[in-house]
């Protein structure tokens with residue numbers, strides 16, 4: 265089992281999760297526009313299930329694989345696929361300027 269970042273992270277990307285991850289297995293996806301990174305994903309083969317990232321996420325976007333809500337199930341595969349494409353985040357960095365607004369938006373899958 266690994267942990268999964270769901271669509272609540274889209275365009276929010278607080279990155280506090282990456283700051284606490286002991287194995288640097290959180291990756292930044294750049295989305296359809298390469299100049300606008302828009303979500304973080306967890307590499308399932310690298311995650312050691314420590315749970316540290318869960319409490320750090322301000323929008324509660326991170327779930328254990330077995331607890332991912334039905335409406336977000338596709339994100340298990342997306343984490344596995346897209347974490348292998350992009351670069352790991354190893355420390356907290358500034359969130360997008362409009363992250364607070366995006367944090368209030370619950371339906372964001374269509375933005376990927």
Ligand code: SF4
Pocket residue numbers: 267281284285286287288289290306310311312313314315316317318
């Ligand atoms: Fe990293 Fe631990 Fe979160 Fe897995 S559960 S992504 S190892 S902080």
